[in-house]
Amino acid sequence: MQLEQFRLDNGLRVVLNEDHAAPLVAINLWYHVGSKNERPGRTGFAHLFEHMLFSGSEHVGNNEHFRWVQSVGGILNGSTTFDRTNYYETLPSHHLELGLWLESDRMGFFLPAITQEKLDIQRDVVKEERRLRYENAPYGLALEELLRISYASEYPYHWPTIGSMDDLSAATLEDVKEFFATWYLPNNAVLALSGDFEPRRARALIEKYFGEIPPGAEPPSFRAERAPFRSEQRDSITSPVQLPRVYRLYHLPPFGHPDWVAGDLLAYVLSVGRASRLDRALVYEKRIAQEVGSFVLQTEATGMMIVIATARERVDPAALEEAMDAEIERLVVDGIAEAEMVRARNQAETGYAHELESFGSRADLLNTFATFEGAASALDPFLSSYGRSRPDRVRAVAEAVLRPDNRSTLWVLPETEG
Amino acid sequence: MTAHAPHRETAPSPEPPRPYRFPPILREELPNGLRILMAVRREAPLMTVRLLVHSGADHDPVDAPGIAVFTAEMLEEGAGERGSMEIAEHVAELGASLYCGADWDGSVVSLDTLGRQLDPALGLAVDLVLRPAFPDHELERMRGERLTAIRQQKDDPAIVAGHLFNRFVFGRTPYGNPSMGTEESVSAFTRNDVASFYARHYAPNNTSILVTGDVDPQRAQERIARAFGGWERRDRAVHEPPRAGEREPARIFLVDRPSSVQSEIRIGHVGVPRSSEDYFPLLVMNSVLGGVFTSRLNLNLRERHAYTYGVRSSFSFRRFAGPFVVSTAVRNEVTPEAIREVLNELRAIREGELTEQELSVAKSYLEGVFPATVQTAHDLAGRLQEMDLYGLPHDYFDQYRERIAAVGAAEVRAVAQRVLDPDAVVIVVVGKARDVHDPLRALEHPVGLYDLEGNVLPR
Numbered sequence: 089m090q091l092e093q094f095r096l097d098n099g100l101r102v103v104l105n106e107d108h109a110a111p112l113v114a115i116n117l118w119y120h121v122g123s124k125n126e127r128p129g130r131t132g133f134a135h136l137f138e139h140m141l142f143s144g145s146e147h148v149g150n151n152e153h154f155r156w157v158q159s160v161g162g163i164l165n166g167s168t169t170f171d172r173t174n175y176y177e178t179l180p181s182h183h184l185e186l187g188l189w190l191e192s193d194r195m196g197f198f199l200p201a202i203t204q205e206k207l208d209i210q211r212d213v214v215k216e217e218r219r220l221r222y223e224n225a226p227y228g229l230a231l232e233e234l235l236r237i238s239y240a241s242e243y244p245y246h247w248p249t250i251g252s253m254d255d256l257s258a259a260t261l262e263d264v265k266e267f268f269a270t271w272y273l274p275n276n277a278v279l280a281l282s283g284d285f286e287p288r289r290a291r292a293l294i295e296k297y298f299g300e301i302p303p304g305a306e307p308p309s310f311r312a313e314r315a316p317f318r319s320e321q322r323d324s325i326t327s328p329v330q331l332p333r334v335y336r337l338y339h340l341p342p343f344g345h346p347d348w349v350a351g352d353l354l355a356y357v358l359s360v361g362r363a364s365r366l367d368r369a370l371v372y373e374k375r376i377a378q379e380v381g382s383f384v385l386q387t388e389a390t391g392m393m394i395v396i397a398t399a400r401e402r403v404d405p406a407a408l409e410e411a412m413d414a415e416i417e418r419l420v421v422d423g424i425a426e427a428e429m430v431r432a433r434n435q436a437e438t439g440y441a442h443e444l445e446s447f448g449s450r451a452d453l454l455n456t457f458a459t460f461e462g463a464a465s466a467l468d469p470f471l472s473s474y475g476r477s478r479p480d481r482v483r484a485v486a487e488a489v490l491r492p493d494n495r496s497t498l499w500v501l502p503e504t505e506g
Numbered sequence: 507m508t509a510h511a512p513h514r515e516t517a518p519s520p521e522p523p524r525p526y527r528f529p530p531i532l533r534e535e536l537p538n539g540l541r542i543l544m545a546v547r548r549e550a551p552l553m554t555v556r557l558l559v560h561s562g563a564d565h566d567p568v569d570a571p572g573i574a575v576f577t578a579e580m581l582e583e584g585a586g587e588r589g590s591m592e593i594a595e596h597v598a599e600l601g602a603s604l605y606c607g608a609d610w611d612g613s614v615v616s617l618d619t620l621g622r623q624l625d626p627a628l629g630l631a632v633d634l635v636l637r638p639a640f641p642d643h644e645l646e647r648m649r650g651e652r653l654t655a656i657r658q659q660k661d662d663p664a665i666v667a668g669h670l671f672n673r674f675v676f677g678r679t680p681y682g683n684p685s686m687g688t689e690e691s692v693s694a695f696t697r698n699d700v701a702s703f704y705a706r707h708y709a710p711n712n713t714s715i716l717v718t719g720d721v722d723p724q725r726a727q728e729r730i731a732r733a734f735g736g737w738e739r740r741d742r743a744v745h746e747p748p749r750a751g752e753r754e755p756a757r758i759f760l761v762d763r764p765s766s767v768q769s770e771i772r773i774g775h776v777g778v779p780r781s782s783e784d785y786f787p788l789l790v791m792n793s794v795l796g797g798v799f800t801s802r803l804n805l806n807l808r809e810r811h812a813y814t815y816g817v818r819s820s821f822s823f824r825r826f827a828g829p830f831v832v833s834t835a836v837r838n839e840v841t842p843e844a845i846r847e848v849l850n851e852l853r854a855i856r857e858g859e860l861t862e863q864e865l866s867v868a869k870s871y872l873e874g875v876f877p878a879t880v881q882t883a884h885d886l887a888g889r890l891q892e893m894d895l896y897g898l899p900h901d902y903f904d905q906y907r908e909r910i911a912a913v914g915a916a917e918v919r920a921v922a923q924r925v926l927d928p929d930a931v932v933i934v935v936v937g938k939a940r941d942v943h944d945p946l947r948a949l950e951h952p953v954g955l956y957d958l959e960g961n962v963l964p965r
């Protein structure tokens with residue numbers, strides 16, 4: 089994979105991945121700010137701010153960013169996580185300059201365009217997003233509750249990126265200005281390009297559009313330490329659903345730590361595909377679960393593996409949890425067979441191959457490493473570390489991580505009639 | 507404002523466009539009638555192998571919905587020498603993802619994996635499609651899982667809205683039923699039902715194999731001929747097309763879900779088949795109306811009124827006329843206003859002016875976005891599937907952009923008038939009746955009250 093990395097004088101870091109497989113270019117811009125940088129009373133602000141960044145800048149009218157990109161056949165969006173906010177578009181490659189103009193305008197010339205009316209509209213849109221994805225969706229409030237019990241209230245993974253209705257209501261135009269001035273700086277961003285361009289020309293265009301944007305003060309560094317609980321944290325909530333669900337969060341080392349990869353493989357061994365441990369035992373053999381799943385998030389401050397099991401009708405969540413724990417115990421005691429590791433590794437390998445296949449997801453993956461690990465070139469050793477992972481190492485991580493005092497458990501129970 | 511560099515003030519001009527061509531499509535047909543379509547793309551190490559049977563859920567008997575999907579899913583529950591769990595292990599070992607399922611127009615066995623796994627992938631595919639065992643004990647297990655899944659769908663207001671919209675628009679026809687089946691139909695399936703759906707429809711002369719991505723076409727073709735050459739041609743089933751019900755004056759079906767904080771809204775009626783001559787003008791019209799972020803519907807309901815996180819309109823272009831539907835979810839208080847705005851937009855696009863800018867944005871979007879939608883082997887397989895199912899000409903994807911470019915404003919208006927019928931829409935609202943029932947009566951369309959199963963509720 090062709091890779092070139094450099095830094096502009098204003099601190100903007102750039103990753104260029106030239107590939108002429110299709111006449112397309114993906115532009116992918118990460119700002120190193122997410123919900124973990126929010127302050128109490130303003131939860132959800134990083135994500136609300138992401139919406140504001142689509143409502144125009146000095147030379148680009150409200151919704152014109154969308155219209156420009158779509159009018160040339162581009163696809164675009166943005167997203168916010170705990171740790172970062174990304175903005176991206178895939179364009180026909182001869183429109184590269186348009187994309188750079190648009191992204192640089194909202195990095196350098198955003199403030200003159202903001203108005204109270206735009207904030208009020210986007211605030212209401214985000215509240216509808218919260219209703220759609222959290223409040224009105226089956227099990228939609230589980231994640232919020234799971235995070236609430238898994239992290240102490242001072243620790244910013246305590247709340248989800250969507251934030252609370254009250255905090256969304258409280259956000260002001262002053263907050264928008266301050267957030268922009270603190271975080272939306274060339275020296276707090278990484279721009280990754282993947283696709284059909286000539287690197288010298290791309291570099292000149294990036295200098296032209298981003299070079300003039302002044303850097304700002306170094307953003308505050310993230311300091312919070314997760315204070316481990318001494319025992320398992322448990323809770324249950326009710327919801328308008330028919331089947332109970334068990335949610336588990338296990339604390340892991342953060343993304344970038346060597347054991348994170350072992351944790352990822354462990355998630356495959358546990359419940360990716362029907363031949364995985366939990367699927368086979370709970371869904372296929374015992375038929376006490378309707379579905380199970382587990383995954384590891386690419387989080388920067390601390391890691392988490394989430395395991396979810398939905399009970400079949402008339403199955404008690406306690407019985408489901410007990411069966412889950414029996415499987416985990418068996419894995420820790422008996423270890424992992426070489427054949428299971430081969431399956432986990434091959435699935436992970438194909439998974440990454442799919443992510444690298446289209447320019448948009450490739451640029452995003454490169455930016456993950458550029459932003460969290462300091463260099464896009466860290467992707468390669470990361471991928472090869474999957475091939476080197478041994479069953480013993482994964483078992484050892486399972487033993488260290490899948491412990492009661494390192495987890496929280498949430499039950500979502502059907503509301504009873506009446 | 508300070509003056510900025512000239513390059514800042516206006517959008518830059520594009521460079522000359524770089525050439526784009528859809529990869530050449532290689533077609534063969536085996537003596538038994540199995541069609542082979544291949545499109546090579548070797549830049550990434552991935553491949554899709556897909557068996558496509560030209561009979562889908564539209565072949566479900568009206569009183570036994572779900573058999574097409576159930577049959578396809580049973581293929582991976584035991585085939586050839588392998589049992590259900592051995593198949594799952596093998597798939598994971600190949601690093602593959604396997605999909606066995608059916609949509610309205612076809613039944614599919616599809617494997618996405620690394621191109622170097624061609625031989626084992628074809629070996630597995632041939633077992634699944636030619637030598638399924640349909641074991642009784644796995645069928646009972648699947649039935650249990652499926653019944654639970656069907657009941658569980660009632661938890662999700664978006665799924666309920668979609669199903670009931672189909673029921674109220676299409677009535678007692680296959681498209682009016684859920685393709686996953688109902689509790690009643692799935693409870694009654696027997697092994698014989700599965701085996702006979704399989705026997706009627708899974709035949710080489712009713713099937714195509716699509717191979718895309720990182721493969722040597724010569725080698726793939728030899729392997730396919732060897733693996734599938736012995737599959738015996740069968741008489742093909744004659745299919746009675748499902749008929750949609752007659753359109754009726756607009757009415758509102760309010761489905762009560764007391765816990766809802768948003769109304770899930772579906773508004774629409776029967777659309778047109780994929781073979782419609784209006785296909786390209788309709789794509790352009792729908793893009794202006796509700797197909798993209800900057801569409802009229804989204805700018806109105808989201809960006810002007812902030813009623814919703816998003817709204818879209820879409821046509822389901824199928825072998826027979828599928829639905830045209832506008833979908834959104836809005837907070838309870840603005841339910842009638844949101845419906846009124848949707849109806850206003852449907853009227854406006856039939857009766858009002860289409861600006862030059864709207865037309866050119868919609869067209870240049872559809873023309874320009876095509877290459878971005880076929881970046882992966884999986885995407886390419888989807889396009890070959892479309893070509894094969896609907897009998898599109900071999901140069902279809904090369905002509906695609908010209909066909910979009912040829913659409914004019916008058917044509918867009920004409921198809922909007924011909925196809926859209928805001929006076930005959932079905933309006934489904936899944937929401938909290940206590941809050942939204944009375945306000946909905948202000949819309950001057952009859953309002954009926956229903957439960958989550960679609961049964962009439964006493965008022």
